[in-house]
Every structure is written in C-alpha cells, then in structure tokens.
Amino acid sequence: MDISRRDLFITGGKILMVASVGATLEQITGAEPAPDKYKMADHWWGMIIDVGKCIGCGNCVRACSNENDVPEGYFRTWVERYQVAEGEENLRVDSPKGAIDGFPPSSNEALKSFFIPKLCNHCVDSPCVQVCPVGATFDSPDGVVMVDESYCLGCRYCVQACPYGCRYLHPEKNTVDKCTLCYHRITQGLTTACCENCPTGARQLVDFKNPKDPVHEFLRQNKVQVLKPYMATKAKVYYKDLDGSVR
Amino acid sequence: MRRLFHEWGHLIRPALVLLAAMGAFLVVRAAVIPKEFGKYGHFRPGALDLVRSHPIHYAGQDTCVMCHDDQAKLRASGKHAHVACEACHGPLAKHADDPSAVKPKLPDVANLCRRCHEKDASKPKGFPQVATVEHSGGVVCNSCHQPHNPHL
Numbered sequence: 001m002d003i004s005r006r007d008l009f010i011t012g013g014k015i016l017m018v019a020s021v022g023a024t025l026e027q028i029t030g031a032e033p034a035p036d037k038y039k040m041a042d043h044w045w046g047m048i049i050d051v052g053k054c055i056g057c058g059n060c061v062r063a064c065s066n067e068n069d070v071p072e073g074y075f076r077t078w079v080e081r082y083q084v085a086e087g088e089e090n091l092r093v094d095s096p097k098g099a100i101d102g103f104p105p106s107s108n109e110a111l112k113s114f115f116i117p118k119l120c121n122h123c124v125d126s127p128c129v130q131v132c133p134v135g136a137t138f139d140s141p142d143g144v145v146m147v148d149e150s151y152c153l154g155c156r157y158c159v160q161a162c163p164y165g166c167r168y169l170h171p172e173k174n175t176v177d178k179c180t181l182c183y184h185r186i187t188q189g190l191t192t193a194c195c196e197n198c199p200t201g202a203r204q205l206v207d208f209k210n211p212k213d214p215v216h217e218f219l220r221q222n223k224v225q226v227l228k229p230y231m232a233t234k235a236k237v238y239y240k241d242l243d244g245s246v247r
Numbered sequence: 248m249r250r251l252f253h254e255w256g257h258l259i260r261p262a263l264v265l266l267a268a269m270g271a272f273l274v275v276r277a278a279v280i281p282k283e284f285g286k287y288g289h290f291r292p293g294a295l296d297l298v299r300s301h302p303i304h305y306a307g308q309d310t311c312v313m314c315h316d317d318q319a320k321l322r323a324s325g326k327h328a329h330v331a332c333e334a335c336h337g338p339l340a341k342h343a344d345d346p347s348a349v350k351p352k353l354p355d356v357a358n359l360c361r362r363c364h365e366k367d368a369s370k371p372k373g374f375p376q377v378a379t380v381e382h383s384g385g386v387v388c389n390s391c392h393q394p395h396n397p398h399l
Contacts, residue, residue, distance in 0.1 A: 083369070115370075150293075
C-alpha cells in the first residue's frame, strides 16, 4: 500500500483529534474523585481524660494494639501507675508491658496511688514536627499529628524530641510510628479504639470545633491540666484532677 | 552580534549557563515533588489517605446494637450500660460485615471481670471492687452475676 505524505498528515491528524478528545473526556468524567463527606476544616480533635475514672484495666492499650496492628512490645497508648509512698523521696511509677494485661496488685502502703493513661498529645506546636528534617511528620488541618510513611527516613529525631515519649521506630517498616488518633475511624464518624473500649469513660475523644461537644462543659466545670505545660507544646489532651507528681 | 559577543560574552555565557541551570531545577522540582504537595499544609495529601485506608477492627457500639438490641436493652438497665460491647467481646468488625464469617468467642470470664473489679489500692474509691478469693472462693463470676446486667 502506498501512503503519500498528504494521506499521512490527514490520517495522523484524525487519530490525534480523536485521542485528544478522548483524553479530555476521560479527565472531565473519570478523574474527579467522589466528594468526601468528611471536611477537615470543620474539626479540631483532642481528648479529655478523667484521671479519677481510670481503673487501670488496660482495655485501651489492647484496643489500640488490635485496631492499629501495633507491633508487640511497642505502644501508641499506655497506662502508668503512680504510687507515692509515705517517707519515700521518689515516687514509684510502673507500666508493665504498657499495661496491656492490666497491673499486678498495688502496694497498700502507698499514701496515694492512681493510674494515668497516656498517648500522643497531638500538640499544636509539636516539637516532633519542628525537628523532622524531611517534613515527614506533619499537623493535619484538623489537629492530628501524623507521619507520612513514604517520606520518613527513620532518623529518630522526632522520637527524641517528643517530651511525652509517644513515638517509636516500627521494627519492620523502619519508619516512625505513633498514635494517629485513629484517623481512619474518626473521619468516618466513629470514636477512637481506646475511647470506644474504655469501660468507665475515663477517656473521651473531643472535637473542639463542635459547639455541642461535651468538652466545652468539661473545661468550664473542672480543674484541668495538660502534661508538661512548661514545654509550651499546646497539648490537646486535657487531664482532669491530674496530680502534680505526674511527669 | 559578533561585536555583542566580543564585548559582553563574558557576561552572556554565564547568564546562559545560569538560565539552563534554573530551567533544569524547575524541571527536576516538578518531577520530584509529589502531586498536590502543600495543598493543606507542608505535607503530601496522599499521606492522609494512606492513614485513612487502614482497616477498621472495632465496629463500634452503634453497629452492634443494630442487630443485638435485646442485649443492649438488658445492659441499658444495669451498671454496665456505658460499657461498649467490644470492650469485653473483642474486635468484631469482621463479624459485623458478615455475621456468618466470624463467630464471636465467649470472653474468658475468669480473667475478664477481675481485670476491672479486683480490689486494688490504686483504683478510684467509688469503683465497685471485690477481693475475688474472699468474695467467691474461685467460683466464676457469671455463675451468680449476669454480665450484661450484673446486679443480683
């Protein structure tokens, strides 16, 4: 078959036109993702913890491990037991295996003792975000501190920077891992795994931007405190009745 | 032109090199920076989707009650009204998705009740606690108490 230069231009032009129209149509119709019901700008997440309700059962730790496939021996949330004994200068703090199996019996000699659940404080001015050399750790617009796994180098700067000890290096992925405030759950209208499974309601997920959220009443009615306020991290996990000995 | 190069060549040649370098920088930058980087802040929006794609293991209270409303009613009248189903029964989102695929196991009562209700000095004073050995002498809790509404 003989193809003249003229034929080539005409046929080529037609093919090109069809292809470009097809590509444009595909972009108009196919590329647009389904609209997301969840609006980041409408939320500002945090947590309130009522120390006087925590019974140290470890349900939150187990729930977190199950929900987020946290590797064994690592914890995104854990419970500490503080025992302040009479005449002893130092207080005793323990958290056997992050309290994933609860606690052994407490000493009866303690002047006072209590449980403190801990997790990432999702600070507004997070030291971990500030030190990350590659920008893998970031604040989401709805107030959750997260790690971009595909960016993280595993340099551990953030692990050292976190004043609350909330981060660890994932032993298999070799990237930093931490509490995401169950972002996959809260963006679908569920509460976090730890709050869902707390039998006494000691911990509660809150949304500061929701005017009907119980957090506003909670902050008005109670004496609340954040951990290490002198670090000026603007932590968003508020503790009710927090003892001064807690670090 | 030749005169221009003759007099300004020492300026034009580095300028061309600079322009080429800037062009190369722009091309490399466009290729290396992920799509939509910086849309919401100094991060890749895809990272949010990655975290959100994690599967849910705990179906949540509202989902359980949709089918098991009889148990929920019984529980609502007792002290365990605010304890979520999965707090004792474990993560059962798979069971909620397909009830026949995963059958929930009964909780290990001997340990389950004790973890919350064993007497301990660190627990809040108002929380109901018993020294199990004195209280029941080894008899399992649910031989007397109904776990969904434990009051006798």
